[in-house]
Amino acid sequence: MTHKTLWILALALFSGNALAANPFEQELFKAIKQGVQEKVTGKSATSVEEETAIGRQIAGNLLGAAPLVKDAKLQKYVNNVGRWVADQSERPDLVWHFGVIESNDVNAFAAPGGYIFVTKGLYKLLQSEAELAGVLAHEVGHVIRQHHLKILQQSKLLDLGSQAIAKNVGGGNDKVQGLIGSGAEIVSRSLDKDAEFEADRIAVVLATRAGYDAFGLPAVLQQIGHFAKDDGDVALLFKTHPHPDDRLGKLGTAMDDRFDGVKGKTLEKRLYRVK
Amino acid sequence: MGIAKPVLSLSKGSTHPTNDHVFPEYAKGTPSMNTKQWSLALAALLLSGALQAAESGTALKSDDIRTEPFRDAKSVAKLATGDKVDILKKDGGWYQVKSAKGKGWVRMLSIRKGDARKGGSDTGGLLALSSGRAGTGKVVATTGIRGLNEEELKAAKFDEAELKRAESYATNKSAAAKFAAAGKLAARPFDYLPAPK
Numbered sequence: 238m239t240h241k242t243l244w245i246l247a248l249a250l251f252s253g254n255a256l257a258a259n260p261f262e263q264e265l266f267k268a269i270k271q272g273v274q275e276k277v278t279g280k281s282a283t284s285v286e287e288e289t290a291i292g293r294q295i296a297g298n299l300l301g302a303a304p305l306v307k308d309a310k311l312q313k314y315v316n317n318v319g320r321w322v323a324d325q326s327e328r329p330d331l332v333w334h335f336g337v338i339e340s341n342d343v344n345a346f347a348a349p350g351g352y353i354f355v356t357k358g359l360y361k362l363l364q365s366e367a368e369l370a371g372v373l374a375h376e377v378g379h380v381i382r383q384h385h386l387k388i389l390q391q392s393k394l395l396d397l398g399s400q401a402i403a404k405n406v407g408g409g410n411d412k413v414q415g416l417i418g419s420g421a422e423i424v425s426r427s428l429d430k431d432a433e434f435e436a437d438r439i440a441v442v443l444a445t446r447a448g449y450d451a452f453g454l455p456a457v458l459q460q461i462g463h464f465a466k467d468d469g470d471v472a473l474l475f476k477t478h479p480h481p482d483d484r485l486g487k488l489g490t491a492m493d494d495r496f497d498g499v500k501g502k503t504l505e506k507r508l509y510r511v512k
Numbered sequence: 513m514g515i516a517k518p519v520l521s522l523s524k525g526s527t528h529p530t531n532d533h534v535f536p537e538y539a540k541g542t543p544s545m546n547t548k549q550w551s552l553a554l555a556a557l558l559l560s561g562a563l564q565a566a567e568s569g570t571a572l573k574s575d576d577i578r579t580e581p582f583r584d585a586k587s588v589a590k591l592a593t594g595d596k597v598d599i600l601k602k603d604g605g606w607y608q609v610k611s612a613k614g615k616g617w618v619r620m621l622s623i624r625k626g627d628a629r630k631g632g633s634d635t636g637g638l639l640a641l642s643s644g645r646a647g648t649g650k651v652v653a654t655t656g657i658r659g660l661n662e663e664e665l666k667a668a669k670f671d672e673a674e675l676k677r678a679e680s681y682a683t684n685k686s687a688a689a690k691f692a693a694a695g696k697l698a699a700r701p702f703d704y705l706p707a708p709k
Binding site for chain 1: 572573582583604605619620621622623624625626660661662664665666667668669670671672674675677678679681682683684685687688689691692695696697698699700701702703704705706707708
């Protein structure tokens with residue numbers, strides 16, 4: 238659809254409602270308009286404040302399922318590594334948060350606005366600070382390209398659309414449904430495979446910009462590739478991500494010889510070890 | 513390898529423990545080692561041997577084995593997809609490998625650790641063949657019983673106190689830069705990678 242058609246469609250459908258308008262309808266019109274704008278410009282119309290508020294809600298829910306590992310030094314350490322990596326991205330002005338959560342699962346999560354969590358199960362696999370940097374940088378990649386936010390924006394539009402239908406049929410005036418769905422479900426949703434490959438490509442670049450060895454994330458992927466698919470600890474990771482072998486293959490093609498001669502630090506000794 | 517010799521010596525010591533008096537010269541040769549000490553030494557050697565033992569790997573795609581870890585280095589042989597290698601060493605983005613085709617350096621990203629992925633596609637399913645982490649090859653259900661599954665995440669309740677604790681650990685640009693400097697990490701420009709076609 239062209240730019241123009243979308244606008245005409247949106248206006249035709251909702252102009253009447255927008256003029257009359259109870260709060261719900263105003264909200265709906267705003268959402269539709271925003272959705273159309275995003276389709277047209279490719280840019281997010283969500284403000285940084287909104288983005289952070291959404292991320293904060295998701296992070297709080299995730300922590301409700303798996304609390305932080307009670308080790309202040311560890312948490313400080315991952316914040317230092319993560320922030321240094323994130324500061325090499327085009328969004329150094331977000332208030333970035335990183336944490337290690339109590340779970341034997343091997344996984345990492347990103348929420349909009351810069352909330353990033355690694356499970357203890359994944360953390361324990363790490364052999365160097367460069368590997369930690371690589372893992373965090375992958376999640377930073379999701380945040381800066383707003384991968385999860387885009388899913389939410391799409392579903393927001395859909396939810397509001399279905400609300401409008403329900404309203405017309407039943408005449409009820411239900412509250413607009415919670416934007417993020419239930420709990421922290423959003424973090425367990427699969428992103429587009431291309432979003433994962435993109436985050437991998439961003440990760441090796443951010444790690445390199447930060448002075449680390451670029452091959453931290455690939456080393457972790459090789460390690461995770463060892464796990465059997467039926468291992469409960471990686472079940473969710475394998476379900477929501479392309480197989481590590483495929484990620485390595487794609488990353489290898491993208492990196493090609495660009496990193497030849499680019500040395501970086503691995504900092505094995507500085508990696509904070511958890512008990 | 514260095515292990516071979518002590519193992520041989522031990523087999524003498526342990527399978528013929530009473531030979532010490534028959535072959536006194538042998539006993540003299542190792543005055544401080546009795547059978548038990550030899551066993552301990554063997555255990556230590558086996559252990560260190562196991563730790564040093566080359567990790568096995570499989571070629572993810574065909575790639576050259578080179579004499580040095582550089583793109584311009586001379587090619588020794590060409591690995592084909594699925595070829596087995598022993599990984600000896602890592603240097604940046606390169607592995608030093610030994611394979612039936614020759615020994616040399618291969619790009620790390622052309623190799624996966626362990627055996628080739630079993631079960632073919634990554635589409636998965638409720639049943640998946642164990643690819644041998646436990647080495648049993650048994651078939652079990654893959655439902656993510658342990659850990660963070662979708663149901664758990666869906667049911668999760670907002671935890672304000674824990675979130676505040678998480679936020680309290682945040683650092684800022686200058687502190688992160690100081691931390692980086694302490695590790696001799698220097699920021700440098702590097703362009704994003706284009707998506708491969």
